[in-house]
Amino acid sequence: MNQQTQKVPVPTLERMARYLACLLDLDAKSVETISSADMERYTDVNAAQFRKDLSYFGEFGRPGIGYSVPELTRRISKILKVDREQPVLLVGAGNLGSALAGYPSLSREHFRIAAVFDNNPAKIGHKLWDVDIYDISKIAEVNARSIDARLAIIAVPSAAAQQVADAVVKCGVTAILNFAPVTLRVPREVTVRNVDFVQELAVLSFHLAP
Amino acid sequence: MNQQTQKVPVPTLERMARYLACLLDLDAKSVETISSADMERYTDVNAAQFRKDLSYFGEFGRPGIGYSVPELTRRISKILKVDREQPVLLVGAGNLGSALAGYPSLSREHFRIAAVFDNNPAKIGHKLWDVDIYDISKIAEVNARSIDARLAIIAVPSAAAQQVADAVVKCGVTAILNFAPVTLRVPREVTVRNVDFVQELAVLSFHLAP
DNA sequence: TAGATTGTTAATCGATTAACAATC
DNA sequence: TAGATTGTTAATCGATTAACAATC
Known part of the structure; x- marks a missing residue:
C-alpha cells in the first residue's frame, strides 16, 4: 500500500522529518549504511516503529544489510517534498x-x-x-x-x-x-x-x- | 482518580496548556461562565475530550451550568504549576x-x-x-x-x-x-x-x- | 419541573510494539 | 551456509469520542 491508498498518521510524518534530519547528519559524516536498530540509538524511536513508518511509503532497506544512508535520505526528501527548493x-x-x-x-x-x-x-x-x-x-x-x-x-x-x-x-x-x-x-x-x-x-x- | 494514582496522558497536558491560554483570554474579556461546547468553539478540541481531560484532575464544573472561567483558570494554573512565578x-x-x-x-x-x-x-x-x-x-x-x-x-x-x-x-x-x-x-x-x-x-x- | 450540561463509562478508533517469515 | 535485518502481521496498548445517568 502507498500514500495514495492509505493515509499516513501525523506522528509518522513528524518522525519522518526527524529521520531526515538525522540522516542528513549521518550523510554529512559519510556513514553509508544504517540499520533500524542504529536509528533507534540516534533518535530514540523504536526500531519497529521506524520500519513501520517507512512501510507507509514503500520498501527502503535490504534484509540482513540495512538501509543505504544516501538513498534513504534522497527518498525521504522526496516524500517530504524537500528534494526541491x-x-x-x-x-x-x-x-x-x-x-x-x-x-x-x-x-x-x-x-x-x-x-x-x-x-x-x-x-x-x-x-x-x-x-x-x-x-x-x-x-x-x-x-x-x-x-x-x-x-x-x-x-x-x-x-x-x-x-x-x-x-x-x-x-x-x-x-x-x-x-x-x-x-x-x-x-x-x-x-x-x-x-x-x-x-x-x-x-x-x-x-x-x- | 487523580494525578497521583493515574498517569496523565501527554496529549492531555498539551491541551490543558491550551485551555489555560484560552481561559486567560476569556477571563481578560470578563467572560464568567463557559460550557465544554463553548470551549470546543474556541479551541477546536472536542467537548467530550475537554471534559475527559479535566476528569484526570477532579471535578470542575456544574451540570446544567458549565464552568466558572476564573475558577477554572485558577485551578488549571495550579495544576500546571503556573499559579506561582x-x-x-x-x-x-x-x-x-x-x-x-x-x-x-x-x-x-x-x-x-x-x-x-x-x-x-x-x-x-x-x-x-x-x-x-x-x-x-x-x-x-x-x-x-x-x-x-x-x-x-x-x-x-x-x-x-x-x-x-x-x-x-x-x-x-x-x-x-x-x-x-x-x-x-x-x-x-x-x-x-x-x-x-x-x-x-x-x-x-x-x-x-x- | 424542563432544559442544559456535567462527569464517567463503554465503544471505537488508531498508534505502537513484538514477533517472525522472508531474504540478503 | 549462518547470521543479520528487513517488511509486515497480529497483539497490545492507549487515546478519542459517543452516550447517558446524575444533577444543577
Whole structure:
C-alpha cells in the first residue's frame, strides 16, 4: 500500500522529518549504511516503529544489510517534498521572524525564505538577512509576481495572526506554520501547524516537583 | 482518580496548556461562565475530550451550568504549576534566545526569564531585555546563588546543546525546552521537550500538492 | 419541573510494539 | 551456509469520542 491508498498518521510524518534530519547528519559524516536498530540509538524511536513508518511509503532497506544512508535520505526528501527548493513566505520581521529567517538548518532542508512582510514602515524596503521586506498589503502582488510560495510562516502578534492567515490563504498558500498562540480559522484544504513555546513550557512546568 | 494514582496522558497536558491560554483570554474579556461546547468553539478540541481531560484532575464544573472561567483558570494554573512565578534559565542570547525572552505571553503565564547565559564575550555582562547575561561557565554559580530555577530553555547551536544540557542538569534543572535539532541525552528524571520548526515545516511540506 | 450540561463509562478508533517469515 | 535485518502481521496498548445517568 502507498500514500495514495492509505493515509499516513501525523506522528509518522513528524518522525519522518526527524529521520531526515538525522540522516542528513549521518550523510554529512559519510556513514553509508544504517540499520533500524542504529536509528533507534540516534533518535530514540523504536526500531519497529521506524520500519513501520517507512512501510507507509514503500520498501527502503535490504534484509540482513540495512538501509543505504544516501538513498534513504534522497527518498525521504522526496516524500517530504524537500528534494526541491521550497519557497516560504515569512510574515513578521520582529525578533522571532528574524531568528527564524537566520536559522541554519532551514537551507539544509531546502527551505528558502523568499520574501518577508511586515507592517512597520521603518522595516519595509530594507532587508532581513538577505531578503527583501515588503509591506504586508503587498503579499498577493509579491507572491504572484515570481515566488509562488504555498508555504507561509506567521510570526506576528496574536491580534494580527488571523488577518495574516486570511491574506496568505487568499494568495495561494496551502500550509501555514503559526507561531501566534491563537486558533486560526482556515479553509479545510489548508494545513496549519502551531508552535507555541509558552504552551511547551507549561507542559514542562507540570512535571516539576512541587 | 487523580494525578497521583493515574498517569496523565501527554496529549492531555498539551491541551490543558491550551485551555489555560484560552481561559486567560476569556477571563481578560470578563467572560464568567463557559460550557465544554463553548470551549470546543474556541479551541477546536472536542467537548467530550475537554471534559475527559479535566476528569484526570477532579471535578470542575456544574451540570446544567458549565464552568466558572476564573475558577477554572485558577485551578488549571495550579495544576500546571503556573499559579506561582516560575524562574527559567535561558541559555543562548542569539536571535532565537532574544525572541523568546521578549515574548509577551511568557509573563502572562508566570514564567520569568531569571538569567541568560552565553559564551560570547561581547554579550556577557550586558543585558537581554532586562535580564543579565552571564558566561555559560557560571550557570551553576548563578543558579545556586538565588534563582534556583528548575526549568531551562536551550537556544544554542546544535553542536553545543548536549554540553549545555549536561551543565543545566548538573545545577538542578529537571525540565528542558530544547530548540536545537538534536536528541539530548539526559537522566531519566529530567523531562525534555523539543521544538524544531524546520521539522514542522517539513511536515507541512509533505501536505503540499505535488 | 424542563432544559442544559456535567462527569464517567463503554465503544471505537488508531498508534505502537513484538514477533517472525522472508531474504540478503 | 549462518547470521543479520528487513517488511509486515497480529497483539497490545492507549487515546478519542459517543452516550447517558446524575444533577444543577
